[in-house]
Amino acid sequence: MRISRRFKRIVSAMLATALAFTMTFSTDVMPLADSKQDQLKAEVSAKQAELDKVNAALKEAQSNKENAKAIKSQLEEQKNLILSQISLLSDQITDLQEQIYLKQTEIDDKQIEVDNKQAEYDQRWSDFKQRMGAMQMLNDGGSIALLSSATNLYQLLTFAQTLEQISSKDQSICQDLENQRADLENQRTELENAKAEMEATQASLEEQTTQLNSKQDELAVNIAQANEDLDEASAQQEAAEAAAAEARKKLDEATAALDSYLEAQNKKYGNASITCSLDFGRPLATFKYISCYFGGGGHRGTDYAAPGGTEIYTIADGVVTAATYHYSWGYYVQVYHGTDSNGNTYSTLYAHMNSAPVVSVGQPVSKGQLLGHVGTTGNSTGNHLHLEMKVNGVLTSVTNYIS
Numbered sequence: 001m002r003i004s005r006r007f008k009r010i011v012s013a014m015l016a017t018a019l020a021f022t023m024t025f026s027t028d029v030m031p032l033a034d035s036k037q038d039q040l041k042a043e044v045s046a047k048q049a050e051l052d053k054v055n056a057a058l059k060e061a062q063s064n065k066e067n068a069k070a071i072k073s074q075l076e077e078q079k080n081l082i083l084s085q086i087s088l089l090s091d092q093i094t095d096l097q098e099q100i101y102l103k104q105t106e107i108d109d110k111q112i113e114v115d116n117k118q119a120e121y122d123q124r125w126s127d128f129k130q131r132m133g134a135m136q137m138l139n140d141g142g143s144i145a146l147l148s149s150a151t152n153l154y155q156l157l158t159f160a161q162t163l164e165q166i167s168s169k170d171q172s173i174c175q176d177l178e179n180q181r182a183d184l185e186n187q188r189t190e191l192e193n194a195k196a197e198m199e200a201t202q203a204s205l206e207e208q209t210t211q212l213n214s215k216q217d218e219l220a221v222n223i224a225q226a227n228e229d230l231d232e233a234s235a236q237q238e239a240a241e242a243a244a245a246e247a248r249k250k251l252d253e254a255t256a257a258l259d260s261y262l263e264a265q266n267k268k269y270g271n272a273s274i275t276c277s278l279d280f281g282r283p284l285a286t287f288k289y290i291s292c293y294f295g296g297g298g299h300r301g302t303d304y305a306a307p308g309g310t311e312i313y314t315i316a317d318g319v320v321t322a323a324t325y326h327y328s329w330g331y332y333v334q335v336y337h338g339t340d341s342n343g344n345t346y347s348t349l350y351a352h353m354n355s356a357p358v359v360s361v362g363q364p365v366s367k368g369q370l371l372g373h374v375g376t377t378g379n380s381t382g383n384h385l386h387l388e389m390k391v392n393g394v395l396t397s398v399t400n401y402i403s
Contacts, residue, residue, distance in 0.1 A: 037265075037322070040258040045327045047251040054247040058240035065233035072226035079219045082212050089209045096202045100195055107191045114184040121177035128174055263393045265321040266336040266347045274338025276346045280315045280401045281367050283350065283387055284374070291384055294397035301349070301388035302398050308383040310374040312350050314365045315402060321347070323357040329386065330378025333357045333371045344392055351386035352377055 284306055292303040314335050322334035329351035337346040354375025359365060376383050389398040 037258075037261060037324070040254070040261050041324075041326055044251070044254040044258050047247065047254040048327055051244065051247040051251045054240065054243045058237065058244045061233065061237040061240040065230065065237050068226060068230040068233045072223065072230055075219055075223045075226055079216065079223065082216050082219065086209055086212045086216070089205050089212070093202055093205050093209070096198050096205065100198045100202065103191055103195045103198060107188060107195060110184060110188040110191060114181060114188060117177060117181040117184055121174065121181055124174050124177055128171070262322055262334055262349075263347075263390070265334070266345065266390075266393075268321075274318060274336065276316065276318075276338040276340045276344075278316075278340055278346075278401070279367070281313065282402060283313055283315050283348075283385060284310055285313075286310070287385070290399075291382075294395075294399070300395055301351070301386050304385040304387065306374045306383060306385060308354055308373075308375055310383075310385075312353065312371050312374060312385055313368045314350075314371055315348060315398075316346070316367045318347075318365055320357075320359045320361055320363045320365060320371075322349075323359055323361050325356075326351075326378060328379040330375065330380060331356055331372065332378075333359060335365060335371075345390075347390045348398065349386075349388040349390075351388070352380045352384060354383075 284304055287304040287306040287310070289305050290302060291305040292299050294300070294302050312333075314333075316335075316337045318335040318337040320333060321336045322332070325331050329349070331353035332349060332351040333353070334347060334349045337348065339345050350371055352375055353372035354377065355373065357372040359369075359371055365371070374383055374385050380386075387398050389396055389401065
């Protein structure tokens with residue numbers, strides 16, 4: 001009976017000690033109302049909203065610039081096409097002018113031929129008239145003198161026939177000359193018509209050239225306006241880029257302040273003298289694949305694609321230093337894992353949970369303990385676990401510590 005009482009006293013003493021330790025740990029670890037964290041998160045959210053707004057303006061400015069460049073490019077293409085057409089028309093006009101010159105030369109040469117043929121015809125006609133006058137004189141009495149001069153009967157008998165042949169031959173020659181002259185006139189007329197067609201074509205080409213020159217002038221005005229629009233769009237883009245850089249700087253500062261605060265929380269809970277064994281486990285029992293690695297495009301962690309609702313486990317013993325909602329991480333949990341034998345501190349952050357975490361700030365957790373479930377809250381495009389790790393407060397790849 002005395003042994004039993006002694007055992008009870010020992011048990012009671014142990015329970016009292018344990019209770020006292022628990023109260024002490026709770027006093028050291030459980031935070032007060034975390035208004036500072038809420039304030040920092042609100043500042044980060046406000047800076048992110050400001051950056052989103054500036055980025056939207058930047059995107060619009062970039063779009064306006066691209067549109068201005070496209071319009072200018074189209075106008076330049078039209079201008080080049082018109083210049084090409086003007087050059088082609090100019091070549092055609094030059095060729096036509098050469099042809100017209102050659103055709104005019106042919107017309108001039110043909111006119112000389114017509115004039116020569118007309119002179120020949122006129123001479124023949126004058127000679128013919130003179131012979132006809134002489135023959136008329138013969139008919140008026142002079143023929144008797146010629147007949148009396150005949151030396152034989154043949155001359156007497158063929159005298160009239162000879163006169164007729166001379167007359168007929170003259171008429172034939174004159175008719176032939178007239179025909180040749182008429183043919184030359186027709187050729188000259190054809191040349192004149194061909195020249196007139198060429199001149200009409202030249203006039204049409206010159207009219208087209210005038211219209212294209214007018215269009216070119218109009219395009220020059222439009223291109224000048226497009227250059228002004230492009231300059232304005234470039235200025236807007238530069239201003240938007242500067243604003244985006246400033247907004248990004250403020251967001252980085254706000255994010256850095258939040259990170260600093262979270263690190264301070266880790267240090268605060270580090271007073272519990274948690275020892276990190278470096279025996280890290282897996283945050284998920286199974287996952288599909290790693291959708292994004294640490295460092296890629298400035299990525300802060302490692303993304304594990306997994307179905308929504310998949311259980312998320314802490315990868316090592318530690319204490320919860322943050323369990324709340326963040327505009328980018330969504331529902332998340334941060335766990336401080338303590339210090340290893342070399343004095344290095346370790347912490348992990350589990351983001352995009354589908355709902356509020358199942359643990360709370362200040363709660364001790366063991367390796368493999370449930371923290372929450374995979375989701376896509378915050379800045380996320382699909383169900384996955386975003387896992388960050390810090391060593392001595394510096395982000396590093398968690399894949400260096402877990403497989």
